Amino acid sequence: KIMLNSSKVSLIKKSHVETLMNHMLYLIFALLICMCLTSGIGAGLWDRAHQARGLWYLKGALEDPPTHATLTALTSVIAFSFIIPISLYVSMELVKMSQILFMNQDLAMYDSESDHPARARDSNLNEELGQVRYVFSDKTGTLTCNRMELVRCEVAGACFGGTVSERRQQAATQGFEDPNYLASNSSYATTHASKPPSFNDPKFLSLINGPHASPDVVDFVRLMALCHTVDSEPSTDPLAPLYSAASPDEQALVSAAASMGFVFQARQNNVMVISVLGTREVYQVKHILEFNSDRKMMSIIVQVGGQILLLCKGADTVILPRLRADEPHRESAERALQEFSEEGLRTLVFARRRLSTPEYETWVAQYHSAKTDIHNLQNRDACVDAAAALIENNLALVGVTAIEDRLQDEVSETIQYLYRAGIKVWMLTGDKQETAINIGLSCRLLTPQMTVIRLNSLSRTEIQDTLDLRLAALKPDTSTGLVVDGAALAFALNDAEISAKFLLLAHQCQGVICCRVSPGQKAQVVNLVKTSMPDLITLSIGDGANDVPMIRSAHVGVGISGLEGMAAVLASDYSIGQFRFLKRLLFVHGRYSYKRISRLILYSFHKNLLFTLPQFFFIFFTGFSGQPLYESQSGSLFNVLFSALPILFLAVFERDVTPEAAMEHPELYLAGPNNQSFNVRRHVFWSLSAIMQAFVVFFFLLAALQWQVEPGGGTDGIYVLGAACYCCIVFNVNFKIIQICHSWNWFIGAVTILTLFIWFPFMALAPYITSVFPTLWGVMAELAKTPVFPLLLVLVVPTSLAVDHSFKYIKRQLYPELFHIVQERERLTKAGQPLPVEREMNSLSTPTTARGRLMTPPPAAGSSSFPPAAHPTTDHVVETDPTTHYGFTFSGAPSTTDSPRVIAPGPHDPRVASPSADPTLPLGPMVPPRCISPGNGSEYPAYSNRPTRASEDSPTTRWLPPGPAPSALSTSAASYQGSGYNT
Numbered sequence: 001k002i003m004l005n006s007s008k009v010s011l012i013k014k015s016h017v018e019t020l021m022n023h024m025l026y027l028i029f030a031l032l033i034c035m036c037l038t039s040g041i042g043a044g045l046w047d048r049a050h051q052a053r054g055l056w057y058l059k060g061a062l063e064d065p066p067t068h069a070t071l072t073a074l075t076s077v078i079a080f081s082f083i084i085p086i087s088l089y090v091s092m093e094l095v096k097m098s099q100i101l102f103m104n105q106d107l108a109m110y111d112s113e114s115d116h117p118a119r120a121r122d123s124n125l126n127e128e129l130g131q132v133r134y135v136f137s138d139k140t141g142t143l144t145c146n147r148m149e150l151v152r153c154e155v156a157g158a159c160f161g162g163t164v165s166e167r168r169q170q171a172a173t174q175g176f177e178d179p180n181y182l183a184s185n186s187s188y189a190t191t192h193a194s195k196p197p198s199f200n201d202p203k204f205l206s207l208i209n210g211p212h213a214s215p216d217v218v219d220f221v222r223l224m225a226l227c228h229t230v231d232s233e234p235s236t237d238p239l240a241p242l243y244s245a246a247s248p249d250e251q252a253l254v255s256a257a258a259s260m261g262f263v264f265q266a267r268q269n270n271v272m273v274i275s276v277l278g279t280r281e282v283y284q285v286k287h288i289l290e291f292n293s294d295r296k297m298m299s300i301i302v303q304v305g306g307q308i309l310l311l312c313k314g315a316d317t318v319i320l321p322r323l324r325a326d327e328p329h330r331e332s333a334e335r336a337l338q339e340f341s342e343e344g345l346r347t348l349v350f351a352r353r354r355l356s357t358p359e360y361e362t363w364v365a366q367y368h369s370a371k372t373d374i375h376n377l378q379n380r381d382a383c384v385d386a387a388a389a390l391i392e393n394n395l396a397l398v399g400v401t402a403i404e405d406r407l408q409d410e411v412s413e414t415i416q417y418l419y420r421a422g423i424k425v426w427m428l429t430g431d432k433q434e435t436a437i438n439i440g441l442s443c444r445l446l447t448p449q450m451t452v453i454r455l456n457s458l459s460r461t462e463i464q465d466t467l468d469l470r471l472a473a474l475k476p477d478t479s480t481g482l483v484v485d486g487a488a489l490a491f492a493l494n495d496a497e498i499s500a501k502f503l504l505l506a507h508q509c510q511g512v513i514c515c516r517v518s519p520g521q522k523a524q525v526v527n528l529v530k531t532s533m534p535d536l537i538t539l540s541i542g543d544g545a546n547d548v549p550m551i552r553s554a555h556v557g558v559g560i561s562g563l564e565g566m567a568a569v570l571a572s573d574y575s576i577g578q579f580r581f582l583k584r585l586l587f588v589h590g591r592y593s594y595k596r597i598s599r600l601i602l603y604s605f606h607k608n609l610l611f612t613l614p615q616f617f618f619i620f621f622t623g624f625s626g627q628p629l630y631e632s633q634s635g636s637l638f639n640v641l642f643s644a645l646p647i648l649f650l651a652v653f654e655r656d657v658t659p660e661a662a663m664e665h666p667e668l669y670l671a672g673p674n675n676q677s678f679n680v681r682r683h684v685f686w687s688l689s690a691i692m693q694a695f696v697v698f699f700f701l702l703a704a705l706q707w708q709v710e711p712g713g714g715t716d717g718i719y720v721l722g723a724a725c726y727c728c729i730v731f732n733v734n735f736k737i738i739q740i741c742h743s744w745n746w747f748i749g750a751v752t753i754l755t756l757f758i759w760f761p762f763m764a765l766a767p768y769i770t771s772v773f774p775t776l777w778g779v780m781a782e783l784a785k786t787p788v789f790p791l792l793l794v795l796v797v798p799t800s801l802a803v804d805h806s807f808k809y810i811k812r813q814l815y816p817e818l819f820h821i822v823q824e825r826e827r828l829t830k831a832g833q834p835l836p837v838e839r840e841m842n843s844l845s846t847p848t849t850a851r852g853r854l855m856t857p858p859p860a861a862g863s864s865s866f867p868p869a870a871h872p873t874t875d876h877v878v879e880t881d882p883t884t885h886y887g888f889t890f891s892g893a894p895s896t897t898d899s900p901r902v903i904a905p906g907p908h909d910p911r912v913a914s915p916s917a918d919p920t921l922p923l924g925p926m927v928p929p930r931c932i933s934p935g936n937g938s939e940y941p942a943y944s945n946r947p948t949r950a951s952e953d954s955p956t957t958r959w960l961p962p963g964p965a966p967s968a969l970s971t972s973a974a975s976y977q978g979s980g981y982n983t
Helices: 016-049 056-063 065-079 087-104 166-171 179-183 202-206 215-226 248-259 316-322 330-342 356-370 380-391 409-420 433-442 460-473 487-494 496-506 521-532 546-551 567-571 581-621 632-642 644-653 659-664 664-673 678-703 716-739 746-768 777-787 789-814 818-831 973-978
Strands: 132-135 149-155 158-160 232-234 243-246 262-267 271-276 279-289 297-304 306-312 344-356 396-404 423-429 451-455 482-483 511-514 537-542 557-560 574-576 874-878 901-903 929-933 939-941
Touching: 016 581, 016 678, 065 166, 065 818, 087 644, 087 664, 132 521, 132 581, 149 215, 149 248, 149 330, 158 330, 215 262, 215 271, 215 306, 215 344, 215 396, 232 262, 243 248, 248 262, 248 344, 248 396, 279 356, 297 396, 306 316, 316 330, 316 344, 316 511, 330 396, 330 433, 344 356, 344 746, 356 380, 409 581, 409 664, 423 433, 423 521, 433 482, 433 511, 451 460, 460 487, 460 496, 482 487, 482 496, 487 496, 487 521, 496 789, 511 678, 521 537, 521 546, 537 546, 546 557, 546 567, 557 567, 574 581, 581 632, 581 644, 581 659, 581 664, 581 678, 581 716, 632 644, 632 716, 632 746, 644 716, 644 746, 659 664, 664 818, 678 716, 678 789, 716 746, 716 789, 746 777
Parallel strands: 132 423, 132 537, 423 511, 451 482, 482 511, 537 557, 557 574
Antiparallel strands: 149 158, 149 396, 232 243, 262 271, 271 279, 279 297, 297 306, 306 344, 344 396, 901 929, 929 939
């Protein structure tokens, strides 16, 4: 029974890097089989070719070549077994455990407010954090603080509580908010007071008590104090008990009612006690129809003074259709719901109904029958919900509440960094569409510059036509957002044809919001994206128990330790205290883990292939006899003593850029989702490098040592050649560590040097341990007496690494990757040298990046200063990518007869178009300007991917270091905007 009730979702997750590594192991096994077959076939052919010679010492082999060939092939499996990096799995686990320690002890991800540090609960997915392409986020408690406060309400056609601007002005006068909050365009802000003001509308409070008391308002507040599942605990003040609730919305409503004099005091033995303006009222609880994701409402049936009352609250989509037909305040409630939703507030509708005793008794029998039906256990929950719905109808509207939940700190900045890193963000929420859109604008998931597409279709034909129309009109270079309501999403999840079109549209959108989504639908959305594009990594982040299916469905699950318990944290792979820590988790720890594990795997395959191939080459000179080149015991020490520690320490401590640079330039993260550090092409490149180096080592040494004559007249034996190859390979793989390391520190340097120094005592002492190394007796002495060996060691190792080093130099100089440019920037900054082609900006200090060189954004609109322009000359070449998304290209050339003229400027940026716009908004794709050659009038791009020689037919834009701005350049915001940033 336990197995049948267990979750069908597998809790064991495996990273894509590890899966690809296993596939590469299949290739290594295939190569091993080919090598063994070559050895066996070669042995058979050699035996047949030498049968006529009658070699008595090979009598058994020559008499039965097929049997000898088979035995030789099997023997070669042992000789070539070093090609399989068996120690790689152990090294990976050690590295991943070290990465977990770094994550758990990172104080930059410690949330002091909740006293919750970052915790890694699964070591298998560290590198997955560096390859995330989609982030699926819950809203309440994940993007927001989950601290609810009643701010507005509607009762009997009248709205109470201040509007957004009124609440801000009131908060400012009371000292709760700072000016930045008042200047925001949304009801949400990234900075807020620790104790915001409570609901204190004087007009509403005057209608509760006094000569102008309204029965409608009193009943509304009384219903807030009764319709809930909150528990109370006694406190020193009997009129202010301590409340604990499963839902923060309920706690906010009960606390608001208590602040107005309607205090919920106790719930005991199906009895609820409240204090109404100092008067004690006792209600007998008959039934509680609890809330669930399908019902989206809860009800409580109470009896007081001989009357039976049904009190309900829930989402407007389920309460409004259940209202009585002649409800007088329906339209005013709908207007209030629309207004509250546009302010980003969470809304609930309250209703009630007076039940007659016969009606109640008839319903109780039906409800009891549904709950106790043992013949329909699988559908019992649905039957219970259907029975509850029988009485939850013909309701009388009481009022509408609007609750505010503020954004967490740095949410909008984090989402913008995710966008810059090429990550698409989906927000899955159960709120109304207007509320979700407002929150999306507040946290910058949707920006005013986006083309927002809404899918609100209620029929299959309608949504299909809408998708076809949107797909046909969608432009690939525009920033697009998508908002989907629950009805349209249901079609996308259940219809294969609509699902394919929906995914095609959603994949081209930067931000997606799914509204009115149940917990089960959240998991379905994640699975839909996973199955449509299995090579893309998804991450789900949430804070509550309703987010658990979504967290488990994604490749990586992140739980936030919030106010809704620890269910999400316990079901997650990683846990953090706030959403803003996701930025460091991905851009620092995730990126480091991906690059380090990738380097560890590639290097391990490389060194084992390099160590095994000389043995394979050796069989062609030994008649395919299977004679080992290396001493058997010393060969086993290669992966343990002479090559294990340097790569292990490099995979633990190596950093290509500093954490600060990784956070400052999110574009560096793109290497992970694009699989640039670990893929089949890189594996083939490293394998070809190992083949080339093994060829150089073996044949150089063979050519040099086979003609060496000893003082007695003999030549060096096969074990001398094997020891020489062994020595050169040990030095080669350790110098390879030096070659691929980006940042040297004491750990990596000390371990590498120590490994090299261990080799010399081993050479001196191993021949004397004859019980362990019997075939090394006298070999090291002979090798040391060979006069040419030191020279060979100095020549062979650098020669074998020369090609790799040359390739690395050419790539860094002519085809640099983004991290190369950031490294250069860090080095120049540390040395105090000026940065090349860099301009100081007054209003925006965060530089952006472009392939080829670092660029800096222009000043904000209205700035009185302008960056110094660059003059065309023949000294410096500015090379940038025409498809730069997050950088500005300054092709500053005044229009003269000797310089090219810029035409067709790029698109404008919202930060310049609107002086009040937020400077943290992302930029759209830059369109490269075109230049007209002064020589022949032909057009050409103002910049290219790599520098070319300047000529009259195809000139290249070149720039001097920053100098005085040309007089032709205007410093006004309008002129700057009109130039499209191509000054």
